[in-house]
Amino acid sequence: MRHWLMKSEPDVFSIDDLARVGVEPWSGVRNYQARNFMRDDMREGDGVLFYHSSCAQPGVTGVARVASAAYSDPTQFDRHSEYFDAKATPDNPRWVLVDVHFERKLTRVVELAELRAQARLADFALLQRGNRLSILPVTKAQWDVILGMESPRRGH
DNA sequence: GCCAACGTTGGC
């Protein structure tokens, strides 16, 4: 099983929104690298860190699961959608999505600043300079470190 | 294929 981080602006779609709907088709990804992750590498059951971006408290806010293989994103054919792509056709779709299944909301936000301060996350893709990808691979080790940061560390 | 212009992302 692989692990991923998926960004969402909470003003648009937050971890609470995902908790409410249960499963969300992850429409609107319009970046080739992110698309290729979904199309080529994501499998049903993969773990997802749900990340809030472009907000007052950027950070990891929940855990989800990939709930489908990649399939054609219907919004690319919808003229009235902000995600419409005139160069995409049903015979030759350009964009795909996966379904994302809510698992749990973290007990607190593990903030970006904390992630940056964690030496064991030095190689984490999210923290690399100029990173803009909305879907990023996470190693098992990084996954464990990040979720381990959720609870206050107890004394030894 | 180059590359300047432009648009978007996203933290601060």
Next chain:
DNA sequence: GCCAACGTTGGC
């Protein structure tokens, strides 16, 4: 609102 970084577009 600013701005660094990066992806995309399109003229040549």
